Amino acid sequence: MFNRASFLTRLVASSVKVSETAGGIIKNVMTAGDLKIVNKCDGGYDPQTEADRRAQYCIVQSLQNRYKDLKIIGEEDETTACPEVELGFSEDVLNLESSLNSELRNIKEEDVVVWVDPLDGTSEVALAVKNKNLALLEQVTVLIGIAHKGRAVAGIIHQPYFSENGRTVWAINGCGVHGITPAQSNAKKVVVTTRSHLSESVSSALEALKNKDLADSIEKVGGAGYKVLKVLEGSAAYVFASAGCKKWDTCAPEAVLEAAGGNLTDISGRKIRYDSNIQLNNTGGVLATASWVKHLDYVNSIPDDIKNQLPEVASKK
Numbered sequence: 001m002f003n004r005a006s007f008l009t010r011l012v013a014s015s016v017k018v019s020e021t022a023g024g025i026i027k028n029v030m031t032a033g034d035l036k037i038v039n040k041c042d043g044g045y046d047p048q049t050e051a052d053r054r055a056q057y058c059i060v061q062s063l064q065n066r067y068k069d070l071k072i073i074g075e076e077d078e079t080t081a082c083p084e085v086e087l088g089f090s091e092d093v094l095n096l097e098s099s100l101n102s103e104l105r106n107i108k109e110e111d112v113v114v115w116v117d118p119l120d121g122t123s124e125v126a127l128a129v130k131n132k133n134l135a136l137l138e139q140v141t142v143l144i145g146i147a148h149k150g151r152a153v154a155g156i157i158h159q160p161y162f163s164e165n166g167r168t169v170w171a172i173n174g175c176g177v178h179g180i181t182p183a184q185s186n187a188k189k190v191v192v193t194t195r196s197h198l199s200e201s202v203s204s205a206l207e208a209l210k211n212k213d214l215a216d217s218i219e220k221v222g223g224a225g226y227k228v229l230k231v232l233e234g235s236a237a238y239v240f241a242s243a244g245c246k247k248w249d250t251c252a253p254e255a256v257l258e259a260a261g262g263n264l265t266d267i268s269g270r271k272i273r274y275d276s277n278i279q280l281n282n283t284g285g286v287l288a289t290a291s292w293v294k295h296l297d298y299v300n301s302i303p304d305d306i307k308n309q310l311p312e313v314a315s316k317k
């Protein structure tokens, strides 16, 4: 069955399993207790742990083992070799093959870019360990986003610390969302935003949304993957009017949210591109909304002066 499936179905079926194995690696590093944290950012703080390095090694080795010529862009430049190579695949994904439209079924390996964030929410991991606040680990996700000709078409969000055994939420364009039942409405409009990268422009955008009755309350949590899960669970929107978030943070969440009828764009409402030669930063910020609110209302309510501070930059510097 695996060998007869289309390339996209096979890749998603493999990626679901690979994300779960990466989640296991993260948990093992945490249990072992030595995170070996390094700061990747000169003059700022962008932590990387042994869990990020091992999880990315496993994801890239596992996918490259099956798909030799696949273009994979991962967050981490430094990785740590680990023995786990996951060659399994999800039967649930293979069973979806007949739901794919012909365009998706004909996707070729050479037109695909896989965007990998092996551990989204690293700041939350560092803080969880420092403050012995293990509840923060719920905000950790493994993100594998699949882009075809620059557009996010499938995504996997694995949440290792959800409940006892974690959960995997995945989607292929037009084929619904799996692993979660998205909320269809909420009397209250909760807007989720960054916990660790607050800035003046983020605060001003949130204030503008409050003034237009588009945000009844604000919740500050970590990780792009986790924030999109919050939107699927009943929050109205995820707003980040700043430039630090990268393509590997948004590719999988965008595909998953859009398959549930929601939207993820930059704060000016422009689609985010995921071509292999693209600028890594989401220079236009991030705006994600649930299926039951109007994305354009949120776009239009963010003041132009904030949008002008966050122009789209398409090519790599």
Ligand SMILES: Nc1ncnc2c1ncn2[C@@H]1O[C@H](COP(=O)(O)O)[C@@H](O)[C@H]1OP(=O)(O)O
Residues within 6 Å of the ligand: 046, 075, 117, 119, 120, 121, 122, 123, 193, 194, 195, 196, 197, 221, 222, 223, 224, 240, 243, 244, 245, 246, 249
């Ligand atoms: N200024 C920044 N520098 C580095 N990473 C950022 C920055 N802003 C956002 N990110 C990444 O985007 C994700 C969502 O941001 P936030 O939690 O602040 O809303 C973060 O978990 C982080 O990914 P990562 O944890 O993989 O480094």
Ligand SMILES: [Mg+2]
Residues within 6 Å of the ligand: 117, 119, 120, 121, 224, 248, 249
């Ligand atoms: Mg990230």
